[in-house]
Amino acid sequence: MRKLISLFLPLLFLMACNTEPEFDLVILNGNIYDGSGATSISGDIGVKDGKIVAVGNLKNKKAIETIDATGLAVAPGFIDMHTHLEPIKELPQMESLVRQGVTFSLGGPDGGGPWPFGEYLSSLDTFPLGLNVGYLVGHNTIRNEIMGMEDRDPTEEELNQLEEMVSIAMEEGAFGISTGLKYLPGTFSKVDEVISLSKKASEKGGIYTSHLREEGLGLIDAVQEAIFISQEAKIPVILTHHKAIGVKMWGQSAKTLALVDSARASGLEIFMDQYPYAASHTGISVLIPSWALEGDKFEERVNHPQLREKIKEGIIFNILNDRGGSDLRRIQFSRVSWNKELEGKTLHDWAIESGLEPTVENGAELVIQAQLNGGTGAIYHAMDEKDVENIMKHPMTMIGSDGRLSSPGDGHPHPRAYGTFPRVLGHYSRDLGIMPLEMAIYKMTGFPAQVLGLKNRGKIEVGAIADLCIFNPNTVIDQATYIDPHQYPKGIDYVIVNGIIVVEYGAMSGKTPGKVIRKNKQ
Structure with a gap:
């Protein structure tokens, strides 16, 4: 009897091993793009302990989780x-x-x-x-x-x-x-x-x-x-x-x-x-000359009539020649903490809502106002x-x-x-x-x-x-x-x-x- 048991136990062990999954995850039938720029190949991927451990035909392999990627790209x-x-x-x-x-x-x-x-x-x-x-x-x-x-x-x-x-x-x-x-x-x-x-x-x-x-x-x-x-x-x-x-x-x-x-x-x-x-995205301050923002003295500078005019000229230049795209409609507000109703609207919209002609000059004044209010995020369609x-x-x-x-x-x-x-x-x-x-x-x-x-x-x-x-x-x-x-x-x-x-x-x-x-x- 002991001899029979000693022969039977290894068999049970082998049977148990065969039922344990070989992989944590198997992805079957995918069109595999390996990331090298090569064209895809059809195949399966086996994953264990966070790594890819097999690429090939894994149709009969056991896994804890299986994904059927038929018709899908695997990258x-x-x-x-x-x-x-x-x-x-x-x-x-x-x-x-x-x-x-x-x-x-x-x-x-x-x-x-x-x-x-x-x-x-x-x-x-x-x-x-x-x-x-x-x-x-x-x-x-x-x-x-x-x-x-x-x-x-x-x-x-x-x-x-x-x-x-x-x-x-x-x-x-x-x-x-x-x-x-x-x-x-x-x-x-x-x-x-x-x-x-x-x-x-x-x-x-x-x-x-x-x-x-x-x-x-x-x-x-x-x-x-x-x-x-x-x-x-x-x-x-x-x-x-x-x-x-x-x-x-x-x-x-x-x-x-x-x-x-x-x-x-x-x-x-x-x-x-x-x-x-x-279209790009950054703060409204990108339209303002850098020198005007240096040292956190923007408010002081725009309250000086001559400096304000110079700052305004720089903003007008950037609206016409840089991110402004020559059109107030191309400047769209994304995040405005001090006026959520402006989010999604344009500088052109804001001018109209403010009772202003949507000119570049008025747009520059609104940019100054926006910066004084704490700035905004903006999408620039330029x-x-x-x-x-x-x-x-x-x-x-x-x-x-x-x-x-x-x-x-x-x-x-x-x-x-x-x-x-x-x-x-x-x-x-x-x-x-x-x-x-x-x-x-x-x-x-x-x-x-x-x-x-x-x-x-x-x-x-x-x-x-x-x-x-x-x-x-x-x-x-x-x-x-x-x-x-x-x-x-x-x-x-x-x-x-x-x-x-x-x-x-x-x-x-x-x-x-x-x-x-x-x-x-x-």
Whole structure:
């Protein structure tokens, strides 16, 4: 009897082993786009412990969860190269992003990264994040910490402090440095200062992303400045949310792209990211000359008759030649804390409601009033669709939403906050044929992962982290509009973050497996 039992027990053990699932998740029958730019292959994907452990025929394999992806595209999760994550602690699930298929988001753009850097990242470790996030250290942030909003060069001691701050942030996991040279106080910095700080990021393998000093009339010079920074600091440079803004600059993307090609031919690493819309978004203060805002003395200056006239002239110039697009109808309010009824309306509407002729001169006066009231967010319809398409097609362009984390009913955001990635897949790739689907996916997966140095992300292969997006290539599309922006996209069926399903059947699952990713500590 004992002999029979001793023979039977191993058999029972083998039978038990055979009934245990081999995978946590199996995705069956998908059209797999691996993130390299290659065309799709049909197959299955097995996930265990947050990683892809098998790609092939897994039809007879057991799994805890199974997704039938028949007729669907299976891609790496999308990487957002430029996101305004400031409300992350209020919106940790990041639904406006994750429902677009985003599984990693790069925060701290335009010179606005958090500080103290490591302390902020540690605080996020305790939040239930819907997707993975990483951060850049912001030049404007650290300059403001040391020098305030002063229009001057740093002293030698101050420059040493700024350099040390960049080095500390890089040690604490920053992916690089961002600048906002159009914004205060970054606009007051000279190129030598930016180069010195960028060298510190370069020493740790970081990148440099730049909101250029100008994107309108001074665009060409601004691109050349960024290329010079790359050359002198020996650092990869990303021209972030690259565009040509203002009617007089329409068509100039041909020149900026030629500059990128020339710089790359000389051995420099110059890249771009872009959102797929012909309208930008920033504060109303972008229409005001920088000198007028220096030192928090704007109110004092506009109360001086001669200075007010000079400020007004600068605003009129920017309305006619830069983001204003030569028409008050092109300036649309997105967030107005002091008058919610203006949200979604234009500067032209506000003039009419105020009993004013909608002239550029009256528009400039209203801009001054808006700034005195505390400022506003605004959408600027001042770009040309052809430039958007030309930049998107360029082989060195990645995708970044430049969107702010949003929730329905809160303000009137730019539609990019809800629709960037589905819009590229549906409108530009499928409907307009700007580029094949596999290339669109590459621009938002494998390519940015490579530029950022994200280990084992942005690709579908054995050993990679299971960040995945499953979508319907025939129906995927953005639904957010400039009139009605709070609309989630269609066609994003599943999103998987670190092996866990966070979007299921197009709805949030409630799971929050996202992590804070530190570049030098992956």
